[in-house]
Amino acid sequence: MKDLIARFFGGRGHSKDDAKQRLKFLLIHDQVDMTPAQLEAMKAEIMEVICRYMDVDKQDTVFRLERLQDKVALVSSVPVRRVTSRAPAHGAA
Numbered sequence: 001m002k003d004l005i006a007r008f009f010g011g012r013g014h015s016k017d018d019a020k021q022r023l024k025f026l027l028i029h030d031q032v033d034m035t036p037a038q039l040e041a042m043k044a045e046i047m048e049v050i051c052r053y054m055d056v057d058k059q060d061t062v063f064r065l066e067r068l069q070d071k072v073a074l075v076s077s078v079p080v081r082r083v084t085s086r087a088p089a090h091g092a093a
Contacts, residue, residue: 039065046076055081 034042043063050056057079066073 039063047078050078053085054078054083057081 046063047056047058047061060077060079062077064075066075
């Protein structure tokens with residue numbers, strides 16, 4: 001499970017700050033009530049949609065859950081190399 005979490009959120013480390021970040025993740029994870037597999041599937045789906053419109057650096061892409069006051073936010077950083085196509089206009093077929 002640790003490997004899955006590390007893959008989902010990127011990077012590995014052994015510092016005190018990394019341990020604190022892992023603990024925060026676990027606490028937020030409990031509140032969101034999603035399994036690591038569900039989080040990984042969500043990340044894959046989000047990346048699939050983004051990649052329809054942009055060429056991105058998947059290696060440096062980061063997704064994480066953060067606690068913001070009384071809410072949990074999915075925060076991401078997706079480095080874009082270039083836009084490959086434009087999204088269709090809203091309501092267009």
